[in-house]
Amino acid sequence: MKCTECGLDFNYFVGEKEAYDRFGYTAPENCQNCRQLRRLAFRNEKSLYHNKSYLSGKQIIALYPKESPFRIIDQDEWWDDKFDVSIYGRDFDFSRPFFEQFAELQKEVPRWDRVFLKCENSDFTNNCAEVNNSYLSFSSHSGENLYYCVRVYRSNDCVDCMNVKNGHYSNNCVDCTDIYNLHFSQLSENCSDSYFLLDCKACKDCILCANLRNKNYMILNQQYSKDEYEKLKEIFIKQFVSNPKSFVDKFAEFKKDKIRRCLQNNNCENVEGNFINGSKNIFNGFFVTSCQDSINIYNCDETKNSYDTSHNDQSELSLECDTNLGLYECCFCTYVVNTKFSKYCDQCFYLKNCFGCIGLKRGEYMILNKQYSEEEYEELITKINEHMKRTGEYGKPFPANLTSFLYNDTMAQDSAPLTKEEAISKGFSWHEEEKEANYYAKEYKIPESEEEMDKSICDKILMCEVSGKNYKIIPQEFEFYKKLRLPLPRLCPDQRYKELLKLQTPRKLLNTKCSICGKGIQTTYPEEFGYTISCEECYLKTVY
Numbered sequence: 001m002k003c004t005e006c007g008l009d010f011n012y013f014v015g016e017k018e019a020y021d022r023f024g025y026t027a028p029e030n031c032q033n034c035r036q037l038r039r040l041a042f043r044n045e046k047s048l049y050h051n052k053s054y055l056s057g058k059q060i061i062a063l064y065p066k067e068s069p070f071r072i073i074d075q076d077e078w079w080d081d082k083f084d085v086s087i088y089g090r091d092f093d094f095s096r097p098f099f100e101q102f103a104e105l106q107k108e109v110p111r112w113d114r115v116f117l118k119c120e121n122s123d124f125t126n127n128c129a130e131v132n133n134s135y136l137s138f139s140s141h142s143g144e145n146l147y148y149c150v151r152v153y154r155s156n157d158c159v160d161c162m163n164v165k166n167g168h169y170s171n172n173c174v175d176c177t178d179i180y181n182l183h184f185s186q187l188s189e190n191c192s193d194s195y196f197l198l199d200c201k202a203c204k205d206c207i208l209c210a211n212l213r214n215k216n217y218m219i220l221n222q223q224y225s226k227d228e229y230e231k232l233k234e235i236f237i238k239q240f241v242s243n244p245k246s247f248v249d250k251f252a253e254f255k256k257d258k259i260r261r262c263l264q265n266n267n268c269e270n271v272e273g274n275f276i277n278g279s280k281n282i283f284n285g286f287f288v289t290s291c292q293d294s295i296n297i298y299n300c301d302e303t304k305n306s307y308d309t310s311h312n313d314q315s316e317l318s319l320e321c322d323t324n325l326g327l328y329e330c331c332f333c334t335y336v337v338n339t340k341f342s343k344y345c346d347q348c349f350y351l352k353n354c355f356g357c358i359g360l361k362r363g364e365y366m367i368l369n370k371q372y373s374e375e376e377y378e379e380l381i382t383k384i385n386e387h388m389k390r391t392g393e394y395g396k397p398f399p400a401n402l403t404s405f406l407y408n409d410t411m412a413q414d415s416a417p418l419t420k421e422e423a424i425s426k427g428f429s430w431h432e433e434e435k436e437a438n439y440y441a442k443e444y445k446i447p448e449s450e451e452e453m454d455k456s457i458c459d460k461i462l463m464c465e466v467s468g469k470n471y472k473i474i475p476q477e478f479e480f481y482k483k484l485r486l487p488l489p490r491l492c493p494d495q496r497y498k499e500l501l502k503l504q505t506p507r508k509l510l511n512t513k514c515s516i517c518g519k520g521i522q523t524t525y526p527e528e529f530g531y532t533i534s535c536e537e538c539y540l541k542t543v544y
């Protein structure tokens, strides 16, 4: 089949057409990747703006800029009993398409400033739960003192980490689990007191190493005595603090020819995808934990029988849903929690049999925020289905340009970057970067030795070595670097995020051959990376 969106050929996975059938829909005519990108356009994970509450005028930090056509309010105001969105309820208009009516309702019902649950002292965060004393950290839960972190779980005192579980006192780590005092490392587990590790397990006191198991006192994969190591480590720290980039470059060079495991799936049965843990019968899944019987599933935990679904936890029978918790038999929903038998809902809690509703704290038999009896609801839904078949909307998700976010604020821009012109021609809005004039031209020189590292740097305006943007180091962050004897960052937080992103591979399976035995395998490492990719068997023989 040819994708109607990108024009590339694609095939349905076994069971994919049947899954759509089960919901009464025909399988989509666009490819799995385009469907994923569409959902990502509905997810602003990390762009925050100063804004004012539509209800009280109070200053808020929001995912929407002041110019946004949406009415944004503080979450406390949203939860207030006095705040009632049923006043926005309206009749379904059978003379117009449904998506058009939904878009109008979206502009009237006040929306949450950001998404958070039980977070303290963490105003500049989003999509976080039970995160305290954190700053510019996103999509994380159960954490404390997290700065510039994305998808960091059950962790504390981490800076610039991405996709880390059980991380403690760590800096610049990607795809790591159970780490302590580990820095600038990737794909490592149960490692501590080390720097620049790639795919290491149970290692302590190692620097610039790859593919090691249960090792201590190693540098560049060479064994040293404890005394030798300690001496060399002192030299390393001095040089690292003075010129971190030289080690980042050295590590990039060192990693080049190291064997890479084709996919990172553990404790699974019958799965295809990458970063799948403890799951079975998953096809085209990425960052999936404890899930089963699902296809095209991304960043989901404890979800089953779900299809074309992203960031959906503890859900069952969900189709084309993004960023939800506890769904049962729901389609085309975003930011919906503990909900059953509902479709096309946005920012709602505790729904049952609802259609096209926005901002409800609880609801049953509601359509476009208007209440009906059970009989009226069933009758109206049948009519709406017929209507949507005529308008061509039946079984279709919201078009990407109905997103309430600016395209380059969403995760879609990370995966499929567009230029401003391209985005606008596709019907998206665009976040204009602040004008250069707002930047200070002067550059403050970052101290190159530990002795010179002084808290006064937190008052200075720094300039990013790569983007030229100005940035600051916050006091908590400074204390972290000082205490752990790490270099101060020479890059602005945005650029640091981009550097971490570069270490992740696309969420798309590619066919290749094991570079050791020649067997046909799947991987997510693009060919142009030039890596030595090995099949699971060869990897286990070589690395363990």
Ligand SMILES: [Zn+2]
Residues within 6 Å of the ligand: 003, 004, 005, 006, 007, 008, 030, 031, 032, 033, 034
């Ligand atoms: Zn496509």
Ligand SMILES: [Zn+2]
Residues within 6 Å of the ligand: 514, 515, 516, 517, 518, 519, 534, 535, 536, 537, 538, 539
């Ligand atoms: Zn092999």
